[in-house]
Amino acid sequence: MRAAVIGGGHGTLTLADVPRPEIGTGDVLVRVHAAGVCATDLMGIAGTPAGAPSRVPGHEITGVIEAVGSGVTEVAVGDRVGAYLMFACGECEPCALGEEECCERGALAGITTDGGYAEYVRLPARSAIPLPDGLAFDEAAPFFCAGLTSYAGLLNGGLQAGQRVAIVGIGGLGHLAIPIAKALGAEVVAVTSSPAKHELARSLGADHVLTGDADAGAALKALGGAHVVLNTASAVEPLANLVAGLRPLARVVLAGVGAGPVPIPAGALARNQIGILGSFIGSRAQMVDLLALAQSARIRPTIERYSLSEVGAVHDRLRANEIRFRAVMTP
Ligand SMILES: [Zn+2]
Ligand SMILES: [Zn+2]
Incomplete structure (x- = not known):
């Protein structure tokens, strides 16, 4: 699949063909329809030394479930979803308190595990949050971090x-x-x-x-x-x-x-x-509540639309503080 990757001997962001992610028990595979671009993505790229394991950035992800692993019952193939970006362990003290954003063993999409600058992304099923009808993929993506x-x-x-x-x-x-x-x-x-x-x-x-x-x-x-x-x-x-x-x-x-x-x-x-x-991102429950609020109060982000192949130029615009107000890319 086509993806933007950092590390792997590059130290910068490069477009590459990489294997489609494999899903395990409890995971879903999402075909990415939109990936928002966050300032944190730039920090991650700047902080990744050449030779580090390659990784796909991007943590404002929306798309459609393409496949589900065994044991997945909460979502199904064809569902429109966004990614709750903390892939939490569900067992540590913050998780038990419902504060998965502070999970002590979790992975952050696009930051500590592969994210959404790609055609496909793997999510734990619990991180696949159904999108309300009428909320477009590109307008939904910025809700998942910003x-x-x-x-x-x-x-x-x-x-x-x-x-x-x-x-x-x-x-x-x-x-x-x-x-x-x-x-x-x-x-x-x-x-x-x-x-x-x-x-x-x-x-x-x-x-x-x-x-x-x-x-x-x-x-x-x-x-x-x-x-x-x-x-x-x-x-x-x-x-x-x-x-x-x-x-x-x-x-x-x-x-x-x-x-x-x-x-x-x-x-x-x-x-x-x-x-x-x-305050760091927010909890999974707050993510669900926010999508409902966005729907009932008709809140939408102001976005600039790009294709993933333009990622270099998009990041240049973000560095120059020229994006009004969120860039969203489509693979
Ligand atoms: Zn972010
Ligand atoms: Zn945890």
């Missing part, structure tokens, strides 16, 4: 209907976080350093838009302050500008995957009992 990460971040922050949430960063995640937060009944303050995105943020449903500069905390406070801040950007330094706009008991949720320390003074945290927490 959408889930946004949705779970808002829920992990404890966001309630009627509360005010500041969503920092309007990119692949943030552009879905805005309509998801609206669908959850929140008042949404979009925070973006890019003036060009102000109108876009409003068109996505944001009630207010702030630039995120040194005055942003005061501006957020003037709006009543944020109950929840969802940082979807990889940079965390700009969060320092929002501290004055945090309500007592606010939660600052880090859903981006940047490396920097969080610049919020301990005194400000203690005085108002503010919590900082990380």
Whole structure:
């Protein structure tokens, strides 16, 4: 089958013909119809040394089940599905708590095991999540990382209907976080350093838009302050500008995957009992719930469509921050 692979002596991404994945007991084989492109894919490629075992990236995967292994009863050949990206063990402590995203022995599609930049992908049947009718493969794919990460971040922050949430960063995640937060009944303050995105943020449903500069905390406070801040950007330094706009008991949720320390003074945290927490993808149950919400609230990503053969150019556009707002490839 045709696939984009990294490693295997290349160190970069190359298109190649590779064997179709084999499925075992409890697995399904999915014919890929769409694969979303996430910034994490670029980090994975950059972090893979030449000579590492070859791997197929891609973790926003939708398609049709082509074959099922023995023992699979929950899905069937011909089903339209998306891939819950953590192939969890189902037995460790986080799995027992329903937090498969923190599985201690799981594999991540496209990151630690082969993913969706290919014509076919192997999934454990439990990771094959049925797609609602009417949700197209290409529009469904971004929900499986960008959408889930946004949705779970808002829920992990404890966001309630009627509360005010500041969503920092309007990119692949943030552009879905805005309509998801609206669908959850929140008042949404979009925070973006890019003036060009102000109108876009409003068109996505944001009630207010702030630039995120040194005055942003005061501006957020003037709006009543944020109950929840969802940082979807990889940079965390700009969060320092929002501290004055945090309500007592606010939660600052880090859903981006940047490396920097969080610049919020301990005194400000203690005085108002503010919590900082990380949020990683989301659970399988949240994935199911999000697809239902997307259907009932008519939430769709804004996507650019490409073929898998254009993957090099797509990644170049992503590196240059030119994608609006998610690129989706078809094998
Ligand atoms: Zn991702
Ligand atoms: Zn586990």
